[in-house]
Amino acid sequence: MASDPDTYTHHPLLFDPKDKTLSLSHASPSLSKHLNELNTLSKSLSSLPIPIPPPPLPVSPHRSAAIDKLRTSGNNEFRKQQYSSAINYYTMAIQAAQTRPVWEPAGLMRDEMQVLYANRAQAYLGMGCWPEAYADADMAVDMKKIQNPKAWWRKGKALMEMGRVDEAREVLKDGLEFGEDQELRALLKEVEGKIDGRKGKV
């Protein structure tokens, strides 16, 4: 049958006491991936008082506060139409959110990233960088589908601006299925108008 629970395959691991990392002389790609993961995790655990990660909650508020600050700065720049500087702030905030210690709640990271990606998508739209706006809005929508009409709108808008009206229509319809929204409806109407206009000409 499947592998015996009382046996295991022994790997002759080498431990380097200087940089405290493990290595293996002949590692398969998947095994070296696991080893890398192990080395990264043990490094982050070594910063703790005991090598056991604390429970996911409560979370230390420092990182969330820093991310919040960066996001607010980004929003301010956005209001001043300083789009590239806003994008810089959002990117920094995304970096900070992504490097949150792994034992802290992933749901928190998801919420923060969702907002940041959606905001960055809007800044990219402001600059006319449609492909980047599309990728960011796509990410935001993927992380939060319901009650996120703004991100759906941005995804649809980016597609429409790139001339991909059929895709835009599908995206907007998907978005409307997750919640009714006036602006989404309006954009869908605009996209459908474009599709009809194109058909009329051909």
Added chain:
Amino acid sequence: MVNLLSLAVPFAYITVLIGSLAVFSSLYRKRKALKAASLEPWFETHEPRDLYYSLQHHQGPEPIPNNVICSALLLRAKEDIRRVMVIRSQKQTLQQLLQRGSINDDVWTRFQAAEAELDTELRDVVSEANSLQENWGQLIFQTANEIFNHERLRERAKKAAQVAAEENEWWAKKRAQIQKELGISEEASDSDGVLVEPLGEKVAAAKK
């Protein structure tokens, strides 16, 4: 004499009957066991588990620090979480397929063995965790779950960056093509921002 002969026939009959049944049953069981043993395991080798035990049995000049061993156990628990999710998501579908006769019993046997194996594996991890630190067993899967979800989010973020790069390439090509068709020089369109206009409008403008 007559008595013995008349008895020998039924005895011989019974011996042959029981003997053949015994031979058949033992052969049948052996074959079944062999077949079960040769079945492919449901999951690939549990590499994080191998790594954890390799560390536990490590013999070297330097002892392995605790944080490395704890990380190895956490990653083992993370892989278990992935497996639990796979088993959960596949179970119902497999049951339906089995009822309809779309899959054979071998698949189902393999699946059930994997499920049982995972069960012992989970218990193993909890007891290992408790032996490393008191009461860690209650917490380890919670933490491993967060690690698992973190990883998925990071991978999604990586994919977003990839999507942006691909879309960018496509858009650059498309833009160049449109400009060529419309006979607009690169510089002019880059400076006055015509390129931000959607394709539909551009085509319409060209046709007017």
